[in-house]
Amino acid sequence: MTKRKEIRLPKNGLSKDEILNKLKESSKSDVEWEHGKAFGYVYHIDDEHTNLLMEANDLFASTNAMNPMAFPTLKQCEGEVISMTADMLGGDDDVVGSMTSGGTESILMAVKTYRDRARKKKKVKDPEVVLPLSAHPAFDKAGHFLDVRIKHVPICEDYRADVEKMEEAITDNTILMVGSACDYPKGVIDPIKELAAIAEDHGIGFHVDSCLGGFMLPWLKKLDYPIPDFNFKVPGVTSMSADSHKYGFGYKGSSLVLFKDKDYQKYQFFAQTSWPGGIYATPTMTGTRPGGAIAATWAMMKFMGEEGYLKFAKQTMETTNKLMDGIKKIPELHIFGDPDMTVFTFGSEDVNVYRVADLMQTNGWVLDRLQKPRCLHCIVNPDQAAVVNDFLEELQNAVDKVKDKPRIKVDDGTAAMYGLMAKFPSRKFIKKQAINYLIKQYKL
Numbered sequence: 312m313t314k315r316k317e318i319r320l321p322k323n324g325l326s327k328d329e330i331l332n333k334l335k336e337s338s339k340s341d342v343e344w345e346h347g348k349a350f351g352y353v354y355h356i357d358d359e360h361t362n363l364l365m366e367a368n369d370l371f372a373s374t375n376a377m378n379p380m381a382f383p384t385l386k387q388c389e390g391e392v393i394s395m396t397a398d399m400l401g402g403d404d405d406v407v408g409s410m411t412s413g414g415t416e417s418i419l420m421a422v423k424t425y426r427d428r429a430r431k432k433k434k435v436k437d438p439e440v441v442l443p444l445s446a447h448p449a450f451d452k453a454g455h456f457l458d459v460r461i462k463h464v465p466i467c468e469d470y471r472a473d474v475e476k477m478e479e480a481i482t483d484n485t486i487l488m489v490g491s492a493c494d495y496p497k498g499v500i501d502p503i504k505e506l507a508a509i510a511e512d513h514g515i516g517f518h519v520d521s522c523l524g525g526f527m528l529p530w531l532k533k534l535d536y537p538i539p540d541f542n543f544k545v546p547g548v549t550s551m552s553a554d555s556h557k558y559g560f561g562y563k564g565s566s567l568v569l570f571k572d573k574d575y576q577k578y579q580f581f582a583q584t585s586w587p588g589g590i591y592a593t594p595t596m597t598g599t600r601p602g603g604a605i606a607a608t609w610a611m612m613k614f615m616g617e618e619g620y621l622k623f624a625k626q627t628m629e630t631t632n633k634l635m636d637g638i639k640k641i642p643e644l645h646i647f648g649d650p651d652m653t654v655f656t657f658g659s660e661d662v663n664v665y666r667v668a669d670l671m672q673t674n675g676w677v678l679d680r681l682q683k684p685r686c687l688h689c690i691v692n693p694d695q696a697a698v699v700n701d702f703l704e705e706l707q708n709a710v711d712k713v714k715d716k717p718r719i720k721v722d723d724g725t726a727a728m729y730g731l732m733a734k735f736p737s738r739k740f741i742k743k744q745a746i747n748y749l750i751k752q753y754k755l
């Protein structure tokens with residue numbers, strides 16, 4: 312392994328060929344996402360779509376959307392992406408929003424907006440957000456950065472938010488209630504209508520986290536899959552997040568945060584007016600905003616059109632159903648709950664599924680490990696239509712192998728680390744160990 316002290320900026324620059332060859336060589340150890348082996352992280356259709364993203368990004372790779380006056384093209388593209396997404400999510404002409412770098416930043420902006428709005432309008436000093444246990448940790452991150460208390464409410468047996476318990480958790484300090492459409496852990500939609508009605512009754516905001524489902528559910532609904540109402544058409548919904556870099560198939564580093572109207576959005580912005588460098592005002596967390604991500608996402612939405620999104624939503628849902636049907640036929644495995652879209656989780660009482668995932672990984676398949684209880688996660692892509700049979704066959708083999716060796720050592724402290732696969736010797740100091748693990752990961 313290369314040692315840190317051996318890594319220095321080269322004295323003379325390398326040639327373009329040398330550099331690109333090094334990257335190509337190195338990428339051979341990465342997951343083969345172009346061949347449907349990644350059940351998450353990558354949202355892929357085919358080369359035609361990927362090339363469009365790359366070409367549109369190339370045109371704007373050096374630009375910066377921080378200054379809309381310098382780059383009116385980006386302002387236009389961002390405005391159009393916001394309008395197209397708002398319309399797709401049932402919003403009227405009053406809906407406003409911003410493009411951000413991803414779901415986490417969209418959620419941070421939402422929490423910041425409600426915090427500042429409640430400070431101003433209701434003089435709330437100790438703000439709280441009420442959300443189901445299944446909501447994405449981006450809300451915890453927002454709470455951590457913005458000094459907002461995050462109240463996790465236990466969920467129902469069907470893995471959806473518990474409406475009664477959510478209402479019970481509201482206090483005078485509650486600034487926001489959250490529901491997911493769909494959630495990451497089980498791919499189910501919370502009872503958005505019921506929750507939003509409660510939020511409205513209590514005079515608080517309601518955010519639908521549709522980072523995962525925002526670009527998939529509208530099309531599944533049009534295709535007559537049983538998708539409950541989840542968007543701006545639902546009374547009480549005041550904001551949404553939807554990730555164009557997930558099922559929007561847009562450029563990585565693109566998402567949207569949308570508000571019902573500008574009376575909410577004005578609390579999203581930041582301005583420092585006395586800086587000698589000039590008046591500094593930005594809509595989102597970052598300063599510089601990569602123009603390429605905005606232009607390429609715009610390009611993809613225009614290229615896909617309704618027809619494209621419908622076609623690939625259908626293909627992905629059909630693939631999901633085939634995968635779930637195949638998994639249900641493996642007696643040791645079961646699907647958790649009744650997933651609403653193209654995301655699901657499977658587990659087992661008979662075999663250790665983390666070992667199954669390890670074995671699958673030796674054949675190149677990447678499945679996220681989830682916890683409490685142990686299970687494996689699938690975010691399905693359109694291109695996986697071509698690999699359903701291979702996947703199911705290899706999964707069956709992996710289950711058989713783990714079953715044949717029941718004494719395989721299982722570490723009780725094994726934990727699932729979202730986005731990383733780590734084994735921790737003990738659950739006791741898991742937070743500290745997770746932080747240390749991250750420090751190690753980024754140090755050569």
Ligand SMILES: Cc1ncc(COP(=O)(O)O)c(C=O)c1O
Pocket residue numbers: 412413414415416447449491493494495520521522523554566
């Ligand atoms: C429901 C949900 N919300 C938020 C996020 C965070 O998105 P990102 O990883 O783009 O920051 C995710 C990511 O998977 C998600 O599934």
